[in-house]
Amino acid sequence: MKKNNLRAWTLFVNGAQRLEGAHEYTPPELAITKVEVRSGGMDMSVPMDTGMEPMVCTFKIYGVDTDALALFGMQVGGKSPRITAYEGYQYTGGSYGKIDEMEGMITKITADARPNTNMSEASVTLEMSLNYYRSSVDGRELFEIIPEQFVRRVNGVDVLAGLRSKVRL
Known part of the structure; x- marks a missing residue:
């Protein structure tokens, strides 16, 4: 891929609904246990995949966004809130887009310290524990992870499909 x-x-x-005050976003870390x-x-040990670490994303919002804060611990009608991150990348001669789709529960809200200068930069950080994650670049799926359905797709390949069929899920 180009720089x-x-x-x-x-x-x-x-x-x-766009989170207008969002000024920092950290995508989930993907880690195999x-x-x-x-x-x-x-002669030596070899690693064996035993699943994944929990996925968490965070985002920071200037001021107080009551609609976002109201999602704390919420599941509305049995459905988790969905956050979609749209990213635009630029390179010499072109651009492409990346989309991260995440569902889960807002599990932590941390307010910044209240400074005596630059008060307008005071923010709130929201942490979201995920039960769904999908990432794609210009329509090409990179990852789709659905823990409750035993699905882990990487570059369009469901790496758990064979094992899932063996345990009849």
Whole structure:
């Protein structure tokens, strides 16, 4: 891929409402949990995938956004809030877009310290524990992770499909 730079990004709640005061967004870290396995005929241990670490994203909002804060711990009608992050990247001669779709529960709200200067920069950080994550670049799926359905797709390949069929999920 060509050298590229993040040029702009936005966050939306439930597909329609833009979080206008959002000024910082950290996508979820994707991490595999593993154990080291070594049998009698092996010279060294090898890693074995035992699942994934919990996924968490954070975003920071200037001031007080009561609609976003009201999502704390909420599931409206049995449905988790959905945050969509749109990112625009630019390179010499072109641009492309990345979309992260996340569902989960706002599990933590942390207010910045209240300074005596630059008060307009005081923010609130929201942490969201995810039960769904999908990331795509210009329509090409990079990841889709649905823990409750035992789905982990990487670059369009469902790496858990074979195991899922063995346990009849």
